[in-house]
Amino acid sequence: MPRKTPEFRLGIDLGGTKIHIVVIDRKGRVVGSARTATKGERGYRIVVERIARTALEALDDADVKRKAVQVCGIGAPGPVDAAKGVLRMAPNLGWLDKPLARDLGKALGMRVVLGNDVNCGGLGEVAYGAAESAASAVAAFVGTGLGGAVIVDGRVVNGAHGYGGEIGHIPAPFGDAMCGCGMRGCLETVASKTGVLRMIRDAVAQGRKSRLDTAGTVKSSAIAKALADGCPVTKAAIDAMVDGLAWGLCAIGNVADPEVYVIGGGMAEVLGKPMLPRIAERMAATSNLYRRNRPRLVMASLGDDAVAIGAAVASGEAG
Ligand SMILES: [Zn+2]
Known part of the structure; x- marks a missing residue:
């Protein structure tokens, strides 16, 4: 029997640098929010307290009493054991095997449903964003790294070990650059801002001239500007990123055959919609499947709220 969606749902996006929390209503509209810095260097216990405090602020912002919410959701930056509510690993925070659902539940006085942040982002886009009402979707978020999510029958494929949808670490045929995970040649080494x-x-080191100043931290918007200015080195790198992304979507698509592919993340957002036909074209060139059935590609639409909204959605399903 389908359950009634709760009137208000609370969703938490726990990131390496910030905590972002939303309260959504039955239609998925954000009716309250709060954010603060994670301050992971202060340690696990303090971060849990910070999340709880910020969650109360978000509820207050929405004029919703804490007792009106029985379950909340949190998307955390690493693989999770969803059934046990354990965050298995969070490299950005230096955490291993933390019972986050239990500890945050105690601090907040409500049940907590734990998910992976990227998977929550994908779920948010399917519930109330770019892929709204699609029964199945594959999402790829191209930012500093490359994250992915697979949604089948409206539910996230978390996997037995929390690695469901980990598109970024598929061994790919695009060279053997070192990946942040310690392996070589992962898809993320080309299909991410870091890869670009x-x-x-590399091209500059080989004597080619680039319009992009790559010293220090480089914003995605600066990469997009160099591309728009006609920098050939930047164009070649972006082309390689798009080719890699298309290859990865084919790899997951051949398994999941989703209704729609959602493309998001900071790097993808600055390139925007013009990137989509090129990805579709590359997918069609990679596999016969996509020549016969042109893939439906959409840009993610929830932006910074996607993970928190998806976490809220996951909590509603678990209620
Ligand atoms: Zn990797």
Whole structure:
């Protein structure tokens, strides 16, 4: 029997640098929010307290009493054991095997449903964003790294070990650059902002001229500007990123055959919609499947709220 969606749902996006929390209503509209810095260097216990305090602020912002919410959701930056509510690993925070659902539940006085942040982002886009009402979707978020999510029959495929949808670490045929995970040649080494910058720096080291200043921290918007200015080195790197992304979507698509592919993340957002036909074209060139059934590609639409909204959605399902 389908359950009634709760009137208000609370969703938490726990990131390496910030905690972002939303309260959504039955239609998925954000009716309250709060955010603060994670301050992971202060340790696990303090971060849990910070999340709880910020959650109360978000409820207050929405004029919703704490007792009106029985379950909340949290998307955390690492693989999770969803059934046990354990965050298995969070490299950005230096955490291993933390019973986050239990500890945050105690601090907040409500049940907590734990998910992976990228998977929550994908779920948010399917519930109330770019892929609204699609029964199945594959989402790829191209930012500093490359994250992915697979949604089948409206539910996230978390996997037995929390690695469901980990598109970024598929061994890919695009060279053997070192990946942040310790392996070589992962898809993320080309299909991410980090990958694009590495390819541009490699080209410059080989004597090619780039319009992009790659010293220090480089914003995605600066990469997009160099591309718009006609920088050939930047164009080659972006082309390689798009080719890699299309290859990865094919790999997951051949398994999941989703209704729609959602493309998001900071790097994808600055390139925007013009990137989609090129990805579709590359997918069609990679596999016969996509020549016969042109893939439906959409840009993610929830932006910074996607993970928190998806976490709220997951809590509603678990209620
Ligand atoms: Zn990797």
